[in-house]
Amino acid sequence: MSDVVRWAAFSCVVVPVVLLMCGQSFGGAAGTATGLVALTCVCRVLLRQSARAAARVPAEQAMPHRGRHGRTGAGSHRGARHQSSGNPLG
Template identity: 60%
Template sequence: MRSARPTPDTTSGVIGWAAFACVLVPVVLVTFGTSLAGATGTTLGLAAVTAACRVLLRRSERCAARERAAESAGPPRGRHHRSPAGARRAGRHSGHSG
C-alpha cells in the first residue's frame, strides 16, 4: 500500500530551471560574441518553449490527479456495470400501467 507522503512539486523545479536557462543562455551568447538581436531571438524562443512545457506539465498533473481520484472513488458505475442485487432503478413512469 502507498504511504501518504506528499509528493514534491517537480513541475515547479523544472520550470524554475528552464527560467534560469532563459536568463543564462543569452548572457552566455552575448559574452561569446553572438549579436544582441540573436541572443534576444534565442531568449524569446526559449521563453515560448518554457511556457508551452509549463502548460503541458500542469495539464498532465491535473489528468493524473483526476485518475488517482477516480481510482480511489471505487468501482465505476455506468451503463455496462451491474447495480447491486435488489437495487431498483427509478424511471419516468409511475407504478401503474394505464
C-alpha cells in the same frame, strides 16, 4: 514542478548572456531568449495538464463501477417482484 520552471527561467537568462559573451549579435541573443521563454511557457502548461491528469486517474479508479444504469443493491434489477403486505410469494 516549480524546480523545473525555475531552472528553465534561469536558462532563459543565462543562455543569451553567454551568447553575447561569445560574440553573438544582440538581435540573435534576444531571438534565442524569446524562443526559450516561449518553449518554457509551453512546457509549463504541458506539465500542469499532466499533473492534473495524473491526479485525476486514481480518483476515478477508486470509484466502483455501478453497472450500465448505475443501480446497485437488492431489488434494483429490472422486473424484480415486490411483496405486498408481508405475504410470501409462492
